[in-house]
Amino acid sequence: MWLPVMGLLIGILLGLFTEFRVPDQYSSYLSIAVLAALDTLIGGIRAHLENVFEDKVFLTGFFTNILLAAGLAFLGVHLGVDLYLAAVFAFGVRLFHNIALIRRILLDKWLEKRKIKKETQDEEI
Amino acid sequence: MKSREKWCWSHTTPILLKAGDSVKGRIYTFTIVTAVLGFMVAVQFQSTKEVEVRDTRNIMELQQALTSEKERQQELNEEIKKQLEHLSQLQQGGDVEEVMASAMEELKYRAGLTEVSGPGVILEISPVFDENFDGGPIRSVPPYLLRMLINELNINGASEIAIASQRVVSTSAIREANGVTLINSSRVTQFPLKVRVITDDPERLHYAMMSSSSREMFSYENLSLESSTVTELVLPAYDKPMRVRHMELIKEDS
Secondary structure, eight states, X not given: OHXXXXXXXXXXXXXXXXXXXXXXXXXXXXXXXXXHHHHHHHHHHHHHHTTOOOHHHHHHHHHHHHHHHHHHHHHHHHHTSOTHHHHHHHHHHHHHHHXXXXXXXXXXXXXXXXXXXXXXXXHHO | XXXXXXXXXXXXXXXXXXXXXXXXXXXXXXXXXXXXXXXXXXXHHHHHSOOOOOOXXXXXXHHHHHXXXXXHHHHHHHHHHHHHHHHHHHHTTSOHHHHHHHHHHHHHHHHTOSOEXXXXXXXXXXXXXXXXXXXXXXXXXXXXXXXXXXXXXXXXXXXXXXXTTEEEOTTOOEEEETTXXXXXXEEOOOSSEEEEEEXXXXXXXXXXXXXXXXXXXXXXXXXXXXXXXXXXXXXXXXXXXXXXXXXXXXXXXX
């Protein structure tokens, strides 16, 4: 449970201390890639909670989503159409959807747990 | 329960796992992904962070800045001294009215509300017609040229300026309406246009204007700029009402 959080911290520290910089004109690609990564991560957590998680799907989805989003943004720049908006929209909607689902699952689990606890207490009495 | 699936205890809740997919492996996958995400976020943060502005002035520029600040300090000190003198005069209880009147006179002079005289330079702007002249008749001097001229005069040490019969004060507007230049809302159409300038060093101003870039700019508009020094000049007072927009009268408690 704490390992992913540690991973996040390690990643942030690594990013802060390696002095790695993206040129200004490419920072929009990176931001869209970050969004894609976030979407995949949240999707993975949801899949994990719904017991449909698969390692390979998750990993390939993570990297292809990032590349696809950046590629879409790149194509948009060269076509003169703000295609990155499509990616932002799609990922944004999915992000909210997935977060809502995660919340529901966790809420259900919590309520069930409480119910069971209550029942056992009643039985004891 | 299907044979492919088995129950496994995660940290808090029972989670259904598929065969060949351990909790540990799953956690590692998440760790890798979160690490990559963290790295990307950190890089993005660092990249979009504003670049700190560095002071790249060299010694010369720093010295100039220091000198100008010193000059400003001296000016302010002089101002303080003057005000203190005023104060002491008032406190000594002499003729308060006279002190106030002289102070007001001084302020009026500085605002350009009085006639001033002194040595200076007269600039004459007149149209030049050569063989290659095309375009319509020249009705007045374009405002941008006058603004440039005033800036250049001020740079070269002019203390008071009047264009035609209009005194240029700090709130003077130089603008164009219907192809005619207006100064202090008065039409300035006559040629040759006389610009009278009072300065401490007329000679220097004369030579500066003769070699100035505004002279060149005037020639592009088919206008010639001639300068001559004068030992005594009289500049008219600013005769329009002063428009004060950003000052308010503060009533003191009595």
